[in-house]
Amino acid sequence: MAGDFVPGRPLRNLAMAVAGVFGYAVLLLMQYCVLAHTTTKYWLRKWRHRIEHASINAATGYASVVVIKERTHELADKPRNVGLLFLEEKIDLEVVAKVILWCLALGVESVSAYDINGTLLNKLDTLKEITRNTLVDARYKKSAVEFVVARPEGEDDGRREGGQKEFTGVPVYVVTPIDGKGGLVAAFRKICDDCKLGIIDEKDITQEMLDKYIKGKTTSSFNKSEYSGMPEPQLAMRFGGWGSVLGYPAWHINYSEILDLGSHRNVLLSEFIEILEKYNKIEKRFGK
Structure with a gap:
């Protein structure tokens, strides 16, 4: 086969080896060029914001709340859930x-927060304390937000604040990579149980039915929202992880x-404000 090592033909083998190394070097160079272009573009945009919007970015605490309200009150389409x-x-x-404070100033109904290593969940008590202090500095009540540990049905770990009761503040759902896998496991387990009970026939299992089980929207006993009422966000703000959601429950x-x-x-x-203006x-696409 062309390109393979051929005994007795050292010059050809050397040429193929050099060509392979050269091709690999070209690919690496292209990757570095793309990375350099992306990084340069990112930092140019960052410095443009720092220079052109210096007064906005100087606002902290209550001042940042005022800025957000002033700059977004005329937007016709603002996300209710972020x-x-x-x-x-x-x-x-x-x-x-x-950022949670900024979302609160926007007037959202809920926030879902996700990170790839479960840091938000593991340090939830610390996050709560920092958030309360941030809220007080911005002239909000400490109870203006309420943290909820998002879990698929039946996997409540006891750290849920609020549960099924009415929230006293804007709910902030903490989502972890485990939740995506847990949702799939719960869905498949429920399908098996419903097959055994005769609620559904295994011949009737389709992709559409599987999607309904994953989202918790079946007519069987599995009829509660997977995340106990956690709304699907209209706007997902992605920090890092270009082109990927890295474990966030994709069906959500x-x-x-x-x-x-x-x-x-x-x-x-x-x-943050620019993203809202862009969203507006x-x-x-609504799934298109």
Whole structure:
């Protein structure tokens, strides 16, 4: 076969080896060029925001709340439910609390927060304390948000605040990578149980039926929302993880508009507002 090592033909073998190394080097160079272009574009945009919107980005606490309300009150289409996808290895909880405050100032009905390593869940008590302090600094009550550990039905770990009761504040659902796998396991387990009980016939199992079980929308006894009422976000703000959601339950963002904000550690208020303005202008795909 062409390109294989041929005994007794050292020059040909050497040429093929050189060609292989050269081709690999070209691919690496192309990757570095794309990375350099993306990085340069990102930092140019970042500095443009810092220079052109210096007064906006200087706002903190209550001042940031005022800025958000002033800059977004004329937007015709604002997301009611927002998803925050932190797809970076290290998570800055103070930044997470700040972004939650910004969402609260926007007037959202719920927030879902996700990270790839489960840091938000593992450090939930710390996040709660930081968020409460952030809220107080912005002249909100400590109870303005209520954290909920999102779990598939039947997998409540005891750390849920609120459960099925009415929320006293805006619910912030903490989602982990386990939830995506747990939802699939729960769906398949329920399908097996319903087959044994004669509720459904195994011959009737289709992709559509599987989707309904995954989303918790069947006519069988599995009729509760997988995340106990957690709404699907209209807007998912992605921090890092370009082009991927890295473990976030994919069936829970079927109709979400996913917009990128780069690294969360240096996110600017003007970038947050710009994303909302972009969301307001785009034609919603609704799963298309």
